[in-house]
Amino acid sequence: MKVNFKDILWMPVDIPKFDRCQELIDDFNVDFNGSIKNSDYDVRGQLFLKKSENHSIAKPKDGLTSSQLAVMEYCKKHLPFTDLINFKIHHIENRGMKMHYDFSPKNNNFSPPPELWNHVLDHEPMGFRMVVHGAKSGDIGIETSNGEVVIPVMPEDTDWYSISHSGTLHGTPPHVVNLEDRYVLFVNGWVNTEQHKELINRSLDKYSDFIVKK
Helix, strand or coil: CCCCHHHEEEEECCCCCCCCHHHHHHCCCCCEEHHHCCCCEEEEEEECECCCCCCCCCCECCCCCHHHHHHHHHHHHHCCEEEEEEEEEEEEEEEEECCECCCCCCCCCCCCCHHHHHHHHHCCCCEEEEEEECCCCCCCEEECCCCCEECCCCCCCCCEEEECCCCCEEECCCCCCCEEEEEEEEEEEEECHHHHHHHHHHHHHHCCCCCEEC
16 A cells, blocks of 8 residues: 555554553553643653653663563564663543644654654654553544544554654544543654564555544
8 A cells, every 4th residue: 555654643553462461551650640740641651761861762671570571572573663762651541631742843842852853754653552451442533634533443453553753643532531541552762764664564555444644
């Protein structure tokens, strides 16, 4: 399927399922609570990487559990990242998250290194996510260029999707008023260009009927 990568807002990704998701939930510990500072961000998160400055490359934290180390190895095998900047799980509940961009100049205090910003723009869609627990479809909305909010449908044979890290406006749909136990794994960093292209093209061929475009 011939699609301009720049037109993709959301798409499923052809990655086999991780078989220890319940262990990730059991091992989840809160490193930050987004709702304390922002009532539109009902999220608790766990970080897997050591703290770094200004979106720099980071290494895994000490003391990660067996399931956490396993999911990092699994991602290393199946995702095209060469270096990691962010690797975390969000536990999203109740109000969820208002519509937002993940990595964009439209966000406050946005000042990544120019080389990273250019890398992201050159490799969209590269906002890789795995639904660890919760509804695979219905709990996320994607706003298209005409202002319509589309509710994507996830195929049953994958738990992964990717969005435009810099250009997809997304969040909890207005009709969802009591989000329950949604856990999502986020992976961001620097990618290998050819591996990324191969994964996206393979996923486009397999899931052409599911893609949300601008």
